[in-house]
Amino acid sequence: MSKGWWAVVAVAAATAACAKVEAPAASDAWIRLAAVPGRPAAGYFTLHGGRADTKLVGVSVASVPRVELHLSRMTVGDMMTMDATPAVDLPAGAALPFAPGGRHAMLFDVPPALTPGKTATMTFRFADGQTAAAEAKVVSAGASGPE
Template sequence: MAKGLLAVLTLATLTASCAKIEAPAASDAWVRLAAVPGRPAAGYFTLHGGKADTKLIGVSVAGVPRVELHLSRMTAGDMMTMDATPSVDLPARATLPFEPGGRHAMLFDVPAGLTPGKTTTMTFRFSDGETAVAEAKVVSAGASGPE
């Protein structure tokens, strides 16, 4: 009986330790600087959903005092506009791109030391308490993405 119980407990422990915890993640991060110094830069990345639905509730960038989530959209008059949003839904196991012309992060008061060719750390906060980190390449204004 004791050997059987020990075998069950050992199997349960091994199974639990082998189970992969799937948390939200971020990849392909990059920051495009503004054409005019002092104007906001834009952050782009791809989010990958974990094992459960969650929401992206914030992004921080090393050295940048304020980052907002934004969504670009076309108005009825065929003009592009942006709206700030407090969060973005991230369904389980979904891939959600943040790219020019769509969802993105606006970086305000970017420090002068953040220049093209450098990298910076982006940290993503989710409503389920998880965080994800990605290194972002910094590119100049007008660049279509990192090379």
């Protein structure tokens, strides 16, 4: 084959690589159960932005009927409070942690079958229609994270 043909193949491969869309992703997911049965659990994870800015607009967890996005913050009187938020900006290429004391997901009506040591699939929905999934390890109420 001629050198010209290999040049065409190289350009085509480079163009295809540039056209590949990197989607948002999630990693390091874990769920901390509530200390009191019937109270909400908390979900933590790290989001990774894709090629374009987007917003996280929802999280679902297998077998959990309701999940809300929340942000913890200190009030003027040095009290910790939480606010529900409908969406969270995810800039392109960013790593955005959801961790204790900050952004997190609140899981309501967690079924009794979801116990420490098990895993649950967390699915993340973005404003641009994309989704991502991560397996979350379930830990007890007193745990500071997965082991």
